[in-house]
Amino acid sequence: MxxxxxxxxxxxxxxxxxxxxxxxxxxxxxxxxxxxxxxxxxxxxxxxxxxxxxxxxxxxxxxxxxxxxxxxxxxxxxxxxxxxxxxxxxxxxxxxxxxxxxxxxxxxxxxxxxxxxxxxxxxxxxxxxxxxxxxxxxxxxxxxxxxxxxxxxxxxxxxxxxxxxxxxxxxxxxxxxxxxxxxxxxxxxxxxxxxxxxxxxxxxxxxxxxxxxxxxxxxxxxxxxxxxxxxxxxxxxxxxxxxxxxxxxxxATQPSRISFELPPGFLVGDLPPLPELGITGHELAPGGVVRLHTQELQRAATGLLVWAQDKGIELRGLDVRSATLEEAFLQIAKGLEGDA
The missing domain is CATH 3.40.50.300 (P-loop containing nucleotide triphosphate hydrolases)
Structure with missing residues (x-):
C-alpha cells in the first residue's frame, strides 16, 4: 500500500x-x-x-x-x-x-x-x-x-x-x-x-x-x-x-558501498575497469580491503562477481550495502557547515 x-x-x-x-x-x-x-x-x-x-x-x-x-x-x-x-x-x-x-x-x-x-x-x-x-x-x-x-x-x-x-x-x-x-x-x-x-x-x-x-x-x-x-x-x-x-x-543521493579483501597476488589495477562498472571512487584500506563507491549498486556488484568468477577467485569479506539515512543526513549537515 x-x-x-x-x-x-x-x-x-x-x-x-x-x-x-x-x-x-x-x-x-x-x-x-x-x-x-x-x-x-x-x-x-x-x-x-x-x-x-x-x-x-x-x-x-x-x-x-x-x-x-x-x-x-x-x-x-x-x-x-x-x-x-x-x-x-x-x-x-x-x-x-x-x-x-x-x-x-x-x-x-x-x-x-x-x-x-x-x-x-x-x-x-x-x-x-x-x-x-x-x-x-x-x-x-x-x-x-x-x-x-x-x-x-x-x-x-x-x-x-x-x-x-x-x-x-x-x-x-x-x-x-x-x-x-x-x-x-x-x-x-x-x-x-x-x-x-x-x-x-x-x-x-x-x-x-x-x-x-x-x-x-x-x-x-x-x-x-x-x-x-x-x-x-x-x-x-x-x-x-x-x-x-x-x-x-x-x-539515494549518497553512494552505495562495496568492500572486499583484495585476493592474494592481485592489485587494485587488476580489477575490471571501475568506471565501466559505474564505480565513482575507490580506496585501499589497511589489510588489503578495497572499498568502492557507486550510485549503480546492482551493476557494480554484478560486474565484480562476474569478474571474480571468470578469474576463479573468492572475494573474501564481501560486503555490499546501500547508503543509510544517517549517512545522507550527516553528509547534508556537513555540506551546510558554515552556512549562515
Missing part, C-alpha cells in the same frame, strides 16, 4: 517564518526544551531578533507519515508549535485540515492529537485518573482503558504518575494524544526514553494508525526511526529545509 495517494493535503505550509524577540529588545516567548534538556532553537540573542524558521514550504497528504529532521537549533520544534496552533506565524501560511490552526483553533483541535516533548502531568494522580481527567476535555474520547492498552500501560492504571519510568511517561503522553481518535497526529520525539522493545511496539502502533488513515507528522532524533516509518521527510538546517522527499530518494 502506498500512503498519501488520495492527493488531499491535510497539512500545508507556505513561506512559513517565525521570529523570537522584537526590535528594541522586547523578549519573545521562551522556547521549549527537548527531552534531553537542549533547546530546539534560541529565542533571543542579546535582546536581538532571532529567526528560527526562515521561509519553508511543505505539505503532507492524508494517511502519510512525514518526518521533520534536523539537529538542535534547526527549527523543528518552532515549526511544529505553529502547526499545532500554539503560536501565530511571523509570516507565511499554515493550514491543517483546511483551517488556520491558530485563528480557527476550535475547528482544528478536536480533530488533532498532540504528543509534546514533555507532558508535565500532575505527579500525585494515578495513570488512570490522568487519562480520565484528560478525556473530560476531549471530544469523543475513547475509553481510558482502551487508550492505555494501546500503548502497553493497561496494567499500570493504579500507579501514580510520579512512580512511572521515563519511558512509561512517554507512553502516557502518547495515550493522551490518541484519546480523541485524531485525524492528524503530531509526535514530537515520540520514543525518547523508551527501551528497544517499547520503541518497536510504538512503531507498530504508529503503522496501524497510519494504515487506518491517520496523518502523522513526527520529529525525531533517531534517524533509523524516520527511515523505518516515514513516507517522506524534510531535513531542516538553521530554519530552512535543506532536503525533502521520499526516504529512498534522499538516501
Amino acid at each position: 502506498t500512503y498519501g495517494d488520495s492527493g488531499e493535503r491535510v497539512i500545508e505550509v507556505t513561506g512559513l517564518r517565525r521570529r523570537y524577540g522584537a526590535p528594541g529588545g522586547k523578549p519573545g516567548r521562551a522556547p521549549r526544551r527537548d527531552a534531553r534538556g537542549a533547546k530546539d532553537h534560541a529565542s533571543e540573542r542579546n535582546g536581538k531578533v532571532f529567526e528560527a524558521v526562515r521561509g519553508i514550504d511543505f505539505s503532507v497528504a492524508r494517511g502519510e507519515l512525514f518526518a521533520l529532521l534536523g539537529t538542535n537549533g534547526a527549527g523543528k520544534t518552532s515549526t511544529v508549535e505553529l502547526l499545532e496552533g500554539l503560536a501565530a506565524p511571523t509570516d507565511g501560511r499554515v493550514r491543517v485540515l483546511g483551517h488556520d490552526p491558530f485563528t480557527e483553533r476550535a475547528k482544528v483541535r478536536p480533530r488533532v492529537g498532540v504528543m509534546l516533548q514533555e507532558g508535565g502531568f500532575p505527579s500525585e494522580l494515578t495513570v488512570l485518573e490522568t487519562v480520565r481527567m484528560w478525556a473530560g476535555c476531549t471530544s469523543g474520547a475513547r475509553p481510558a482503558g482502551e487508550a492505555l492498552e494501546l500503548v502497553g500501560l493497561g496494567g499500570r492504571g493504579n500507579v501514580r504518575v510520579k512512580q512511572l519510568s521515563g519511558g512509561e511517561r512517554r507512553r502516557l503522553d502518547l495515550a493522551l494524544a490518541l484519546l480523541g481518535r485524531p485525524e492528524v497526529l503530531f509526535l514530537d520525539e515520540p520514543t525518547t526514553g523508551l527501551d528497544t522493545e517499547a520503541r518497536h511496539r510504538t512503531w507498530e502502533l504508529v503503522r496501524e494508525l497510519r494504515a487506518g488513515g491517520t496523518t502523522v507528522l513526527m520529529t525525531t532524533h533517531y534517524l533509523e526511526e524516520a527511515e523505518e516509518l516515514a513516507d517522506r521527510l524534510a531535513i531542516m538546517h538553521q530554519g530552512r529545509i535543506a532536503a525533502e522527499g521520499r526516504v529512498a530518494d534522499v538516501v
Whole structure:
C-alpha cells in the first residue's frame, strides 16, 4: 500500500517564518526544551531578533507519515508549535485540515492529537485518573482503558504518575494524544526514553494508525526511526529545509558501498575497469580491503562477481550495502557547515 495517494493535503505550509524577540529588545516567548534538556532553537540573542524558521514550504497528504529532521537549533520544534496552533506565524501560511490552526483553533483541535516533548502531568494522580481527567476535555474520547492498552500501560492504571519510568511517561503522553481518535497526529520525539522493545511496539502502533488513515507528522532524533516509518521527510538546517522527499530518494543521493579483501597476488589495477562498472571512487584500506563507491549498486556488484568468477577467485569479506539515512543526513549537515 502506498500512503498519501488520495492527493488531499491535510497539512500545508507556505513561506512559513517565525521570529523570537522584537526590535528594541522586547523578549519573545521562551522556547521549549527537548527531552534531553537542549533547546530546539534560541529565542533571543542579546535582546536581538532571532529567526528560527526562515521561509519553508511543505505539505503532507492524508494517511502519510512525514518526518521533520534536523539537529538542535534547526527549527523543528518552532515549526511544529505553529502547526499545532500554539503560536501565530511571523509570516507565511499554515493550514491543517483546511483551517488556520491558530485563528480557527476550535475547528482544528478536536480533530488533532498532540504528543509534546514533555507532558508535565500532575505527579500525585494515578495513570488512570490522568487519562480520565484528560478525556473530560476531549471530544469523543475513547475509553481510558482502551487508550492505555494501546500503548502497553493497561496494567499500570493504579500507579501514580510520579512512580512511572521515563519511558512509561512517554507512553502516557502518547495515550493522551490518541484519546480523541485524531485525524492528524503530531509526535514530537515520540520514543525518547523508551527501551528497544517499547520503541518497536510504538512503531507498530504508529503503522496501524497510519494504515487506518491517520496523518502523522513526527520529529525525531533517531534517524533509523524516520527511515523505518516515514513516507517522506524534510531535513531542516538553521530554519530552512535543506532536503525533502521520499526516504529512498534522499538516501539515494549518497553512494552505495562495496568492500572486499583484495585476493592474494592481485592489485587494485587488476580489477575490471571501475568506471565501466559505474564505480565513482575507490580506496585501499589497511589489510588489503578495497572499498568502492557507486550510485549503480546492482551493476557494480554484478560486474565484480562476474569478474571474480571468470578469474576463479573468492572475494573474501564481501560486503555490499546501500547508503543509510544517517549517512545522507550527516553528509547534508556537513555540506551546510558554515552556512549562515
